[in-house]
Amino acid sequence: xxxxxxxxxxxxxxxxxxxTACSSSSNTKNDQPQGGTDTGNGNGAVQVVExxxxxxxxxxxxxxxxxxxxxxxxxxxxxxxxSVAVRWEGHADERGSREYNMALGEKRANAVxxxxxxxxxxxxxxxxxxxxxxxxxVVGSDDASWAQNRRVEVKY
Amino acid sequence: MRYLIALLFSCLTFLAHAxxxxxxxxKGVDKPIKIAIVPFAWSGGRIPEDIPSIMRGDFRxxxxxxxxxxxxxxxxxxxxSEVHYRDWKILGAEYLVxxxxxxQNGRYYASYEVFDVVRxxxxxxxASVNGGEANLRxxxxxxxxxxxxxxxxxxxxxxxKLIYVEAFKRPQQYRLILSDIDGARQRPLLSSRFPxxxxxxxxxxxxVAYVSFESGxxxxxxxxxxxxxxxxxxxxxxxxxxxxxxxxxxxxxAMALSKDGNPEIYVMNVLTRExxxxxxxxxxxxxxxxxxxxxxxFFTSDRGGKPQIxxxxxxxxQQERVTFDGDYxxxxxxxxxxxxxxxxxxxxGSNYHIAAQDLKTGNLRVLSETTLDESPSIAPNGAxxxxxxxxxxxxxxxxxxxxxxxxxxxPPRQGDxxxxxxxxxx
Numbered sequence: 001x002x003x004x005x006x007x008x009x010x011x012x013x014x015x016x017x018x019x020t021a022c023s024s025s026s027n028t029k030n031d032q033p034q035g036g037t038d039t040g041n042g043n044g045a046v047q048v049v050e051x052x053x054x055x056x057x058x059x060x061x062x063x064x065x066x067x068x069x070x071x072x073x074x075x076x077x078x079x080x081x082x083s084v085a086v087r088w089e090g091h092a093d094e095r096g097s098r099e100y101n102m103a104l105g106e107k108r109a110n111a112v113x114x115x116x117x118x119x120x121x122x123x124x125x126x127x128x129x130x131x132x133x134x135x136x137x138v139v140g141s142d143d144a145s146w147a148q149n150r151r152v153e154v155k156y
Numbered sequence: 157m158r159y160l161i162a163l164l165f166s167c168l169t170f171l172a173h174a175x176x177x178x179x180x181x182x183k184g185v186d187k188p189i190k191i192a193i194v195p196f197a198w199s200g201g202r203i204p205e206d207i208p209s210i211m212r213g214d215f216r217x218x219x220x221x222x223x224x225x226x227x228x229x230x231x232x233x234x235x236x237s238e239v240h241y242r243d244w245k246i247l248g249a250e251y252l253v254x255x256x257x258x259x260q261n262g263r264y265y266a267s268y269e270v271f272d273v274v275r276x277x278x279x280x281x282x283a284s285v286n287g288g289e290a291n292l293r294x295x296x297x298x299x300x301x302x303x304x305x306x307x308x309x310x311x312x313x314x315x316x317k318l319i320y321v322e323a324f325k326r327p328q329q330y331r332l333i334l335s336d337i338d339g340a341r342q343r344p345l346l347s348s349r350f351p352x353x354x355x356x357x358x359x360x361x362x363x364v365a366y367v368s369f370e371s372g373x374x375x376x377x378x379x380x381x382x383x384x385x386x387x388x389x390x391x392x393x394x395x396x397x398x399x400x401x402x403x404x405x406x407x408x409x410a411m412a413l414s415k416d417g418n419p420e421i422y423v424m425n426v427l428t429r430e431x432x433x434x435x436x437x438x439x440x441x442x443x444x445x446x447x448x449x450x451x452x453x454f455f456t457s458d459r460g461g462k463p464q465i466x467x468x469x470x471x472x473x474q475q476e477r478v479t480f481d482g483d484y485x486x487x488x489x490x491x492x493x494x495x496x497x498x499x500x501x502x503x504x505g506s507n508y509h510i511a512a513q514d515l516k517t518g519n520l521r522v523l524s525e526t527t528l529d530e531s532p533s534i535a536p537n538g539a540x541x542x543x544x545x546x547x548x549x550x551x552x553x554x555x556x557x558x559x560x561x562x563x564x565x566x567p568p569r570q571g572d573x574x575x576x577x578x579x580x581x582x
Binding site: 060094095096097098099100102103104106107110128129130131132134135139141 | 323325328351353354367369373374375395396398399412414417418419440442443456458462463484486487500502508528530531544546549574575
């Protein structure tokens with residue numbers, strides 16, 4: 001996995017302090033995947049971390065959380081100056097109107113795109129699409145499943 | 157003749173064989189009207205469909221009737237002279253239907269009469285319906301419609317159709333399916349490994365508009381001619397292409413597009429494809445549906461922070477909020493009489509249910525009791541609506557009468573069933 005992510009230029013070094021700050025601000029989201037991969041290099045001061053390809057959202061919301069912004073900043077660094085086109089796919093959990101959830105996924109993907117553009121990424125290289133509730137990351141009708149399904153995923 | 161359309165439906169391609177699924181009435185009226193539908197006189201051999209049995213299913217499906225099982229009947233009259241009212245009064249039957257079936261030159265002819273058991277008199281004189289072998293179910297539904305209307309003064313919906321989406325996992329597949337309203341004769345109109353959403357019938361019942369991801373794994377609005385299954389791509393704009401809704405005259409499609417950066421409501425002239433933007437707000441504007449007079453659109457917007465239904469006049473552009481009861485109101489549909497708005501409603505701390513709001517008084521009434529309910533579609537007679545819900549971890553269809561007196565659940569199918577669209581009258 002690490003070899004693959006290195007190949008794609010998807011690794012960044014984060015200092016521990018940042019990670020600590022990040023997780024302490026998110027005690028409501030303990031059930032969400034954090035996207036961190038400890039390389040176990042034995043150093044302890046610095047970790048090599050895979051940038052998550054997913055950012056998560058609160059119910060019925062499309063504004064970016066602090067965690068999402070942190071993840072997206074890392075993507076922005078990588079995408080700035082790059083000519084590669086990427087696709088951001090917005091998703092919603094199964095609750096509520098199926099059609100309205102298409103718009104929710106759209107707004108979420110657009111929020112990601114707009115944030116990246118403010119960080120200097122060329123907007124024309126960013127494609128967005130919403131799948132609404134059609135393609136859940138996990139199947140299940142509980143809070144933990146719903147939290148993982150309210151997301152925007154990047155496809156390089 | 158109305159019948160030709162039914163004929164068209166049935167002649168097409170293969171008839172997906174309906175597993176005879178029993179609809180579960182979870183709540184019926186307190187005192188259902190008892191009707192006895194006697195086995196029809198028939199001198200031929202085995203026939204593929206049992207008309208009186210289908211009719212009993214229809215009356216049961218209405219939730220207002222109890223159809224007496226043939227095993228309980230004391231006699232099987234074929235003509236008026238063979239009718240002994242006491243045989244039916246003992247069973248508590250209020251109405252009696254008798255009939256006969258004949259076969260001539262490749263067509264079945266069903267004749268039937270209806271009697272009022274309580275008043276001991278004929279209610280409907282001898283009438284006849286005919287069709288080919290593939291139309292035996294249509295014949296049954298047609299007779300049910302006539303008898304139901306005679307008794308209730310409400311037009312029957314047993315000959316109407318349903319279009320819905322059935323989704324399968326591993327491998328992912330979506331099917332757009334046409335079926336009878338009782339779930340029989342399921343026939344796929346379209347199969348795709350990409351999502352299919354939002355089917356909606358044109359007012360003349362000949363076309364269906366829907367959203368599909370089949371072109372380039374992004375949503376586009378399509379219109380399909382149901383008889384030929386020929387389809388046209390109506391939109392392929394950047395971003396959201398969703399929630400098509402036919403105007404009452406069938407000439408326009410309201411829809412939600414985000415081509416200008418944000419989900420907004422537009423109206424497209426179906427013939428010229430000319431687009432007119434209706435809303436302009438940085439919030440989500442989605443799920444348009446037409447008022448009965450075609451002069452305004454109801455739509456869902458989160459401009460107030462949470463999804464609520466608003467109405468916009470197409471003449472003046474004036475907008476006003478319609479729903480206030482609940483913290484989530486979406487996907488409104490107006491009843492055929494124009495008096496109620498049916499929607500997906502959630503009150504704080506409650507589940508997602510189907511509710512109806514009286515448009516004059518603003519009073520909202522929750523109709524469904526199931527969980528994760530969505531996508532209400534009202535029958536053309538306004539008596540009942542079909543919606544999607546979940547049961548046993550599966551997407552299934554359910555129905556509820558607009559007075560909430562009758563509730564029913566369709567049995568689960570192979571896939572997840574969702575987004576029912578009730579046809580107009582044919």
